[in-house]
Amino acid sequence: MSRYTSATPADRAEMLAAIGVDSAAELFGQVPEPLRLERPLALPDGLSEAEVHERLAALAARNADCEDQVCFLGAGMYDHYVPAIVDAITQRSEFLTPYTPYQPEISQGGLQAMFEFQTMMSELTALPVATAGLYEGPSSLASAGYLALGVGQGRRRFVVSRGVHPHSRETLATYSAGFDAEIEEVGLKGGVTDAAALAAAVDDRTAAVFLQSPNFLGAVEDVEALGAAAKERGALLVVAVDPMTLGVLKPPGECGADIALGEGQPLGNRLDFGGPSFGFFCGTEELIRKLPGRIAGETDDLDGRRGFVLALQTREQHIRREKATHNICTAQALNALAATIHLAWLGREGFRELGELLVRRTAYARERLAAVPGVELLHGRPVARELALRLDAPVERVLERCAERGIAAGYPLAREYPEYADALLVAITERRSKAQIDDLADALGAAISAEGGTFVPDSDTKVPGGAE
Amino acid sequence: MALAETPMQRERAQTIFEKSKPGRRAAALPDAEVPEPPLAELIPGHLLRTEPPRLPEVAEPEIVRHYNRLSRRNFDLDSGFYPLGSCTMKHNPRLNERVAALPGHARLHPAQEPKRAQGALELMWLLQRSLAEICGLPHVSLQPSAGSHGELAGLLLTRAFHADRGEVRTKVLAPDTSHGTNPASVTMAGYEIVKVATDSGGGVEMDDLRAKVDDEVACLMLTNPNTLGLFDENIAEIAGLIHGAGGTLYYDGANLNAVMGHSRPGEMGFDIVHVNLHKSFSQPHGGGGPGAGPIAVSDRIEPFLPCPQVVRRAGDNGHGPFFDLDCERPKSIGRLRGFQGNFGVFVRSYAYILSLGGDGLREASETAVLNANYLKARLAEGRAGKHLPVAFDRHCMHEFVLSGKPMKRELGIATLDLAKRLLDFGFHPPTVYFPLLVDEALMIEPTETETKESLDAFAEAIDRILAEAEADPEKAKHAPYTTPVRRLDEVKATRKPVVRQRL
Numbered sequence: 001m002s003r004y005t006s007a008t009p010a011d012r013a014e015m016l017a018a019i020g021v022d023s024a025a026e027l028f029g030q031v032p033e034p035l036r037l038e039r040p041l042a043l044p045d046g047l048s049e050a051e052v053h054e055r056l057a058a059l060a061a062r063n064a065d066c067e068d069q070v071c072f073l074g075a076g077m078y079d080h081y082v083p084a085i086v087d088a089i090t091q092r093s094e095f096l097t098p099y100t101p102y103q104p105e106i107s108q109g110g111l112q113a114m115f116e117f118q119t120m121m122s123e124l125t126a127l128p129v130a131t132a133g134l135y136e137g138p139s140s141l142a143s144a145g146y147l148a149l150g151v152g153q154g155r156r157r158f159v160v161s162r163g164v165h166p167h168s169r170e171t172l173a174t175y176s177a178g179f180d181a182e183i184e185e186v187g188l189k190g191g192v193t194d195a196a197a198l199a200a201a202v203d204d205r206t207a208a209v210f211l212q213s214p215n216f217l218g219a220v221e222d223v224e225a226l227g228a229a230a231k232e233r234g235a236l237l238v239v240a241v242d243p244m245t246l247g248v249l250k251p252p253g254e255c256g257a258d259i260a261l262g263e264g265q266p267l268g269n270r271l272d273f274g275g276p277s278f279g280f281f282c283g284t285e286e287l288i289r290k291l292p293g294r295i296a297g298e299t300d301d302l303d304g305r306r307g308f309v310l311a312l313q314t315r316e317q318h319i320r321r322e323k324a325t326h327n328i329c330t331a332q333a334l335n336a337l338a339a340t341i342h343l344a345w346l347g348r349e350g351f352r353e354l355g356e357l358l359v360r361r362t363a364y365a366r367e368r369l370a371a372v373p374g375v376e377l378l379h380g381r382p383v384a385r386e387l388a389l390r391l392d393a394p395v396e397r398v399l400e401r402c403a404e405r406g407i408a409a410g411y412p413l414a415r416e417y418p419e420y421a422d423a424l425l426v427a428i429t430e431r432r433s434k435a436q437i438d439d440l441a442d443a444l445g446a447a448i449s450a451e452g453g454t455f456v457p458d459s460d461t462k463v464p465g466g467a468e
Numbered sequence: 469m470a471l472a473e474t475p476m477q478r479e480r481a482q483t484i485f486e487k488s489k490p491g492r493r494a495a496a497l498p499d500a501e502v503p504e505p506p507l508a509e510l511i512p513g514h515l516l517r518t519e520p521p522r523l524p525e526v527a528e529p530e531i532v533r534h535y536n537r538l539s540r541r542n543f544d545l546d547s548g549f550y551p552l553g554s555c556t557m558k559h560n561p562r563l564n565e566r567v568a569a570l571p572g573h574a575r576l577h578p579a580q581e582p583k584r585a586q587g588a589l590e591l592m593w594l595l596q597r598s599l600a601e602i603c604g605l606p607h608v609s610l611q612p613s614a615g616s617h618g619e620l621a622g623l624l625l626t627r628a629f630h631a632d633r634g635e636v637r638t639k640v641l642a643p644d645t646s647h648g649t650n651p652a653s654v655t656m657a658g659y660e661i662v663k664v665a666t667d668s669g670g671g672v673e674m675d676d677l678r679a680k681v682d683d684e685v686a687c688l689m690l691t692n693p694n695t696l697g698l699f700d701e702n703i704a705e706i707a708g709l710i711h712g713a714g715g716t717l718y719y720d721g722a723n724l725n726a727v728m729g730h731s732r733p734g735e736m737g738f739d740i741v742h743v744n745l746h747k748s749f750s751q752p753h754g755g756g757g758p759g760a761g762p763i764a765v766s767d768r769i770e771p772f773l774p775c776p777q778v779v780r781r782a783g784d785n786g787h788g789p790f791f792d793l794d795c796e797r798p799k800s801i802g803r804l805r806g807f808q809g810n811f812g813v814f815v816r817s818y819a820y821i822l823s824l825g826g827d828g829l830r831e832a833s834e835t836a837v838l839n840a841n842y843l844k845a846r847l848a849e850g851r852a853g854k855h856l857p858v859a860f861d862r863h864c865m866h867e868f869v870l871s872g873k874p875m876k877r878e879l880g881i882a883t884l885d886l887a888k889r890l891l892d893f894g895f896h897p898p899t900v901y902f903p904l905l906v907d908e909a910l911m912i913e914p915t916e917t918e919t920k921e922s923l924d925a926f927a928e929a930i931d932r933i934l935a936e937a938e939a940d941p942e943k944a945k946h947a948p949y950t951t952p953v954r955r956l957d958e959v960k961a962t963r964k965p966v967v968r969q970r971l
Contacts, residue, residue, distance in 0.1 A: 015841075031701075043601055045825040095539050099753045108952045167803055168806070171803045311962055330757035345531060347492070360504055363505075
């Protein structure tokens, strides 16, 4: 018997007899002989459970995770605290192991959770309709492009701010090869989208304008002002947002967005080296029949009891095939459930308080870090949870020195923005204490000094100045 | 027609919002520890929110109770047989959950520099090599997030492959039995779908295929075994036809669980394969995600693979190999998503492959095929054999399709009624009304992890439902009775959609 199967030799014999064959090999007779693999797969033999655990633990030990390092990395995914009840509930068999709720009578738990999730995301974004979830952030943005082409009859241009996450812009470009759409990128000016350039770029062939706030440099964009250009030309306004900031920042629905979407990881999902997480996707009432992916809806059963089903399935691939609004059929349901529980745990007050905490700690970090000799701000725009700095020393070498002190100091912008080769993106969560921010300031100061940047008397003592 | 209400039915669905009361809360947050000026001093007022989102206000004990009660309104794989065709509902080992939750995996930031994520990148590389061996194709990208995403990737790869040769092709072929995602992906990738007929043996109708293959065809998408659970014996000839016309051959890996270690898509002639890690490789389905849909490709497709790509570089000066993320791929189609893919899924699937080993995977497929054929044989007997004949009467692979057409005619109950009545017997129904080619279809995939006893019990339940329908068809027509809710008004949910709670 192989692992996880239970057919004994006696079972096999009975089953083969019932089928009327002598061996299981006969059942594979339909595979033409030249196509049969006549050798064992070149994979190691199976291991015991304890051995597999050891093997995987040994691999895990070779990664510097957020327990090994104080992590100021962000760039779309953040080291937030995930409450214990999220793990406890999402690991329940009843949520972990079912398939998509095709049989609503026995899937009310999952369907109601989707309905609650949709309500929460609709509240966060201030848009009336939310879907049950897409793969993750960047592909959700690309999916908005596909939707916009369908809505904007004949319009085949996208105008995209350079402040939109580079992975989202790249994914949109990948998808657009299939859509046959052209993309025009609008640059940044002083840390935010260049408003004049954006207005000039939007024309009558523009299907959608894509903004992100806070943008990739951490700056809060004036979405309402920027979005006016899209409105004037009849293009859809698509806004990517960080859900954790929506307790304090004006929601996209109040800024004229037709679609708000984004990466859901900060809500209840662990980092997992990038996935799985989920993408959220919210829109106006007019778009409800154009949306991609699953949507749960409320209805009644035969006896008039309240229940939930997959609504608007006539948009979907299993019904509409080539005429579907999208090919997606996963909702990242478990990840969306984690977000739902996290948001319920935070609650109305806690969610706002957490947003305020992020803004204030980020403001403190900005002041503290900008005071370090050899560090200056990349931009002075308002920030919510992430900030961009210029360093007077090679960023990679500074990062290495910080890493040696157990600090992942941030994300080097040079990876995605050659024009900011000397810049570092620093992310703040509620797990980054004041003391850790102070340590980061010390580490950066010491590293810059050691790399021959601005002179600091003693790399082991606190950097003078600072915020207070 | 209703029986007595079940305890779950007496509990009317209440959302978390309806349990909310101002002033209650669960979260305790850390102190700010830093100066706390008014927010408007940090961010201009016109960029700030005036009213917080109306999230529920509930204390932790009630949140836990709420979602636990909700969970009990779900049927799940750990509670019972789940023979959902094409979905491969096999056991989800808890070992995999445990290793995925190790902080070195779960709390690893995706932007961590490769030097400090060597374990993760090596794991991805090892999974790539394992999938390449299983698929018989040399190159793997783990990036696609699901099967449908893998399909889109495959079609964009095909487009890039032809563009690189200066060719413009407009059509993609797929059998009329194909998964609905296939045509939807084709449209998204900017191609026109052309359906290919199925022959009397359940395979691709060769004459129809020959008539439709020309130099406008970019790709043929197939699953083999197909959605009828049958291996297409003409696959070598099909591959020859498509390749001869300059097209690519795409393998929808939804049915890979039938052939692991027995036959490989690469040898069948496929250029691009997607693998559903949440099907064949035991990632839990989570009630509709997460999953992952890595793709394996041939040499001629490799230059176009998405970036970044996990690579192993030789170490220098006696150091071991270095695992890296390669973005220097000039012909790449580009990114399909953020960061590197659904790494947590990769951990689980790699743990599964290590647990089973090469022989174990082969045996898993063999047992999956044995279980399917045994259940097919059991259902060929008695009432099921009479009212629910198998659509194509030959040995199947890992799944098979029955037709409820005689049942509907003879007993007056439809496949939907049978499916709903199965719920009262504690079984998840098979996939119904798919493939479209078979009237009143029931598509049954038991998987290798089910016992003979489960299969027997399922066959007996079908027999009892048919016997009951012979006496009183109304019973099935109004089923289910014992579930938290009874049949739901899906038309209303689409005509007048209520997709969020009014607050």
